[in-house]
Amino acid sequence: MIEPSTTFGALKEYCKAENLNVIQVPVGQNFEMNIAAMKKQAMAQTGSVLINICDPNNPTGNIVDFTTMFDWINNAPETHLFLLDEAYFDYAQANPRYKSGLDLINQGKDNVVISRTFSKVHGMAGMRLGYGIATVNTANKIKPFAAGFNLSAAGIAAASAALDDKSFYKKSIEYNQLSRKILVATLNELELESVPSDTNFVLHIIGTPLADYAKHM
Ligand SMILES: Cc1ncc(COP(=O)(O)O)c(C=O)c1O
Incomplete structure (x- = not known):
């Protein structure tokens, strides 16, 4: 399994439990996912490769360059399977530079699985x-x-109601955009460097020991 370092850690744990080989590819200077380097690693493998792409990524909060990613997926050998973790895709929809992998599946691509929550x-x-x-x-x-x-009846009923509840969905996204704006403005005011986020969290330098920082927050 190939994934960026850093990313959401669940898949790595599942792989460890199955004794599968995990290769982590460092993110770039601005915390952007290095798709080209991940591809290079994948091409160097002889067996099946699962590629874990969390987009937008956790904990960096930024989106992946979809042109490079789609190009790889469209031209990948049959041994490459892509897991696109779209847990935060809703928050990124407003960004014209973001594209979900859904189009690829609609085009019949068998080498892509999207997960959402x-x-x-x-x-x-x-x-x-x-x-x-x-x-x-x-x-x-x-x-x-x-x-x-796997699923509870209550969970299924709640999810079904949630999909129909368009006004909550809209409000959830609007409140997130608003609070993220306040957070980023505050971080800028405090001169704490942060990574541009398309999620509901913002990765940033904390500047002081964690306990002090938590108290001041
Ligand atoms: C990227 C990412 N994928 C998956 C999950 C897990 O979501 P769930 O609560 O559906 O297990 C999280 C939760 O933090 C996440 O950040």
Whole structure:
């Protein structure tokens, strides 16, 4: 499995449990994901490769250059499977430089799986509910590995209601944009450098020991 360093750590833990080889590719100077270097690593492997791309990324909060990423996906050998973790995609939709991988799946790409969650913009982390998107071909290959008892009836009902609740969704995104603006303005005022964020968090320098920082926040 190939992923950037740093990124959300769950997949790495699953790989460790299965004794799979994990290669981490450092992000660049501005915390941007180095897709070209990840591709180089993937091309150097002889077996199957799972590529973990969290877009927007956690904890950096920034988006991936989709032109380079899509180009790789469109021209990748059959041994490369891409997991696009779109937990934060809702927050990035307003950015014209962001593109979800959904188009690739709609175009029939079998080498892409998207994962999404109800834990962020819908505020339902406690319900433990998310979903994957893939072509029928790929979904059928994954199916035998799915846990038999996975979702709760309450979770499914809540998710269904959440998808219909357009006004909460809109409000959630608007409040996030507003509070992120306040946070970034404050960080700028305090001269604490931060990474441009398309999520609901902002990676930044804290400047002082953590305990002091937490108290002042
Ligand atoms: C990038 C990313 N993917 C997945 C998750 C997990 O979401 P869930 O609550 O659906 O397990 C998180 C949670 O923090 C996350 O940041």
